[in-house]
Structure formats: structure tokens, C-alpha cells
Amino acid sequence: MSRIKQSFENLAKSGKKALIPYITAGDPSPEHTVTLMKALVAAGADVIEIGMPFSDPMADGPVIQLACERSLEAGTSVRKTLQIIAEFRQQDKVTPVVLMGYLNPIEFFGYQAFADAAKEAGVDGILLVDLTPEEATDVVECFRQNEIDLIYLLSPTTTPERAKKICDLASGYVYYVSVKGVTGSAELDVDSVKKHVDSLREVTSLPIGVGFGIRDAKTAAAVSKCADGVIVGSVLVNTIAENKDSQKELIADALGSILAPMRAEMDA
Numbered sequence: 001m002s003r004i005k006q007s008f009e010n011l012a013k014s015g016k017k018a019l020i021p022y023i024t025a026g027d028p029s030p031e032h033t034v035t036l037m038k039a040l041v042a043a044g045a046d047v048i049e050i051g052m053p054f055s056d057p058m059a060d061g062p063v064i065q066l067a068c069e070r071s072l073e074a075g076t077s078v079r080k081t082l083q084i085i086a087e088f089r090q091q092d093k094v095t096p097v098v099l100m101g102y103l104n105p106i107e108f109f110g111y112q113a114f115a116d117a118a119k120e121a122g123v124d125g126i127l128l129v130d131l132t133p134e135e136a137t138d139v140v141e142c143f144r145q146n147e148i149d150l151i152y153l154l155s156p157t158t159t160p161e162r163a164k165k166i167c168d169l170a171s172g173y174v175y176y177v178s179v180k181g182v183t184g185s186a187e188l189d190v191d192s193v194k195k196h197v198d199s200l201r202e203v204t205s206l207p208i209g210v211g212f213g214i215r216d217a218k219t220a221a222a223v224s225k226c227a228d229g230v231i232v233g234s235v236l237v238n239t240i241a242e243n244k245d246s247q248k249e250l251i252a253d254a255l256g257s258i259l260a261p262m263r264a265e266m267d268a
């Protein structure tokens with residue numbers, strides 16, 4: 001069974017919801033990332049979403065755009081990102097890692113070569129923002145062969161027909177984007193999220209994670225009541241930015257102090 005599936009099953013058994021933090025690989029430098037990932041796990045992460053830095057991240061707001069710049073500036077490549085995950089995987093055999101990114105760098109690397117290398121590094125899931133279900137076939141096949149889960153995004157404007165089509169291609173979990181817009185957006189509306197998640201339940205039995213606009217423990221807990229997982233990105237990435245010149249242990253502590261209260265409130 002995939003690590004992602006296992007993780008959601010374990011959570012369901014204990015009546016808990018998944019906390020899924022996002023950070024960008026190599027931000028502020030590749031030497032930081034494994035330490036930061038371990039701090040996220042220690043603070044209660046169930047799955048970690050790692051962004052592959054890209055020069056033109058069109059679904060990202062300013063906070064994550066800047067993280068991509070810092071990371072690329074520090075020399076983070078696709079290969080380096082996979083090395084970081086391999087190093088994490090040697091130290092943590094349990095926590096699923098989902099790689100998030102855009103097609104361009106992967107196309108350049110070669111889809112098959114990338115999928116093989118990702119498997120080898122210990123990647124469990126892949127979220128490709130600009131991979132549409134229509135054009136997916138051969139790309140998708142490379143990941144399927146390697147038993148890497150394909151996580152797809154669904155938004156408030158996705159029609160039920162399209163949602164069904166996407167969910168049928170997905171595995172692991174599906175990612176409901178709570179608001180129209182880019183990452184790091186303002187407040188989400190919990191009632192509207194609940195309505196959308198409830199209607200997605202009619203087209204899929206996969207776990208449903210919700211992300212975009214979750215930055216505090218209260219919101220994380222409220223969203224976790226109506227979904228199976230919450231994804232938290234920009235508030236963490238912004239904390240990395242604010243502390244980027246500090247020692248990595250201090251950055252790790254700063255991340256923990258945001259995530260741990262979310263965990264506590266979600267479990268309360």
C-alpha cells in the first residue's frame with residue numbers, strides 16, 4: 001500500500017485529519033531543507049508537500065514566488081531537490097512526501113527519467129499544477145508505473161463532470177483549492193469549502209485535502225472538520241523568509257511554533 005494511503009488510513013482509524021505543510025525545496029538553501037522537513041514532522045505533519053523551485057510559478061503568490069527565487073539563487077535544481085528528498089527518506093521511512101511543481105523543468109529532465117529518479121529518492125506523490133487531465137496520458141503512465149500517487153487540483157469553478165474525470169485519474173488524495181486565485185490568498189470561507197467538499201464526496205471516495213488561505217490554528221481546525229486534510233503553505237514560507245539569515249535550527253523552531261498549534265487545535 002502506498003505511504004499516502006497508509007497515512008490517511010491510520011488517521012481515519014484514530015479519528016484524526018491530515019496536516020500537510022508545504023515548503024519550497026532549497027529555501028533558503030538546499031542545506032536547510034532536510035532539517036526543516038524533520039521539524040515539520042516533529043510538529044505534527046502527516047504528509048509533507050515539497051515544492052520544486054521554478055522561475056515562473058504562475059499559481060503562486062508573491063510569498064512562494066520569492067521562495068522559488070531564493071531557492072534557485074542558492075542553486076537548487078530538479079536533481080538537487082530529489083537528492084534532498086532521498087536524504088530525508090533515509091532518516092524518515094514513514095512520512096509521505098508529495099512533490100509539487102510545474103511541467104517545464106520535468107519535461108526538460110525527461111518524464112520517464114524523472115519518475116524513475118523520484119521513486120528512487122522516496123517520493124510518494126506528485127502534484128503538477130499545469131498537467132491537465134486531457135493531456136495527461138503518457139506523463140501519468142510514467143508515474144503510475146513507479147507507484148507514485150497523482151494528486152490533482154480541483155477549484156471552486158471545476159464543474160461536477162470535470163471533477164469526476166479528474167478524481168478518476170487521481171490517487172492518494174485530491175486537493176481542493178479553497179479560493180479562486182493564487183497561493184497565499186486571503187481568508188477562505190469555511191461554509192463554502194464545506195459545501196464544495198460535500199459535493200466532491202459524491203464523485204470520489206479518495207481523501208480530500210483543502211489548501212489556499214489557511215494560516216492559523218483556528219482556520220486549520222475549522223477546515224479539518226469538513227475535509228480529510230489541510231494544506232498550509234505561505235504562512236510557513238513567509239516565516240522562512242523572515243528568518244532566512246538565522247541558523248537553520250532557529251528557522252526549524254519558528255516553523256514548529258506555527259504548525260504545532262494547528263496540530264493541537266485540529267486534534268482537540
Ligand SMILES: O=P(O)(O)OC[C@@H](O)[C@@H](O)c1c[nH]c2ccccc12
Pocket residue numbers: 022049051059060064100129153182183184185211212213214215231232233234235
Ligand atoms: O500558500 P497557501 O495559501 O497556504 O496554500 C498552500 C499552497 O501554498 C501549496 O499547496 C502550494 C504551493 N504552490 C502551489 C501551487 C499550486 C497549488 C498548490 C500550491
